[in-house]
Amino acid sequence: MIANNQNPFIAGNWKMFKTIPEAVELVKALKEKSPEFNDAELVVIPPFTALSEVKKVIEGSTIKLGAQNLFWEEQGAFTGEVSAPMLKDAGCQYVTIGHSERRQYFDETDETVNKKIRAALAYELYPIMCLGESLEEREKGKTIDKVESQINSGLEGLGSEEISKIIIAYEPIWAIGTGLTATPAQAEEVHSFIREKLVEKYGKKTASCAIILYGGSAKPDNTYSLLKENNINGALVGGASLKADSFVQIAKEAIKAYKEKK
């Protein structure tokens, strides 16, 4: 089980949206179109309550399932939490970890991110580790420092074999849900820094295969220019993943950009 970036990776983080019937309706619409996306890795990340029903719908298609969070213990008296084996059992292959909304509203830290990544890997779930700077940090010229410290702490103690199973999502906080998108040049600057950092820490082979996603108001009309950048391997999409049409359009733009840069 090794991640690679031969095809664009497009994941829809549905956040706290969609009842079970709404989730099923959306994923059915995506499944209908999925033969058009053989050249992309398409992942849907519904809320916990919809995982099992969404899993039933995507059976037999190329669409994959992810969850939005986990707790690092396997089981126990941890009311309200969900563990890695439970997500595996529900049919997940991916799990987002350390999303900025979780860091902001639920006190997640780089230390808890590291524990969650380890728990995910122990159950063969691919972690999608999210990181990124606030507007204030960007304005103070601290973007790279912030990203560097999140990588160093979030991935602490992990070796290159483990890193080859981790997806990194750069999500500048000021671009999430705001309609503001990082320009391709702004995003590429951070993505190339992340890849260089991976080279330095884990070697060229691991770093060159790593999947580094962009997230933050990714839309059909900005996906192409973002994914044309050398170090942008896909998108973690919030709002625009809640409608089949826009998510499908993003996947098409991603495939087009990827084919041109190959």
Ligand code: 13P
């Ligand atoms: P938006 O695409 O709604 O800005 O959300 C991005 C995000 O947070 C994905 O995880």
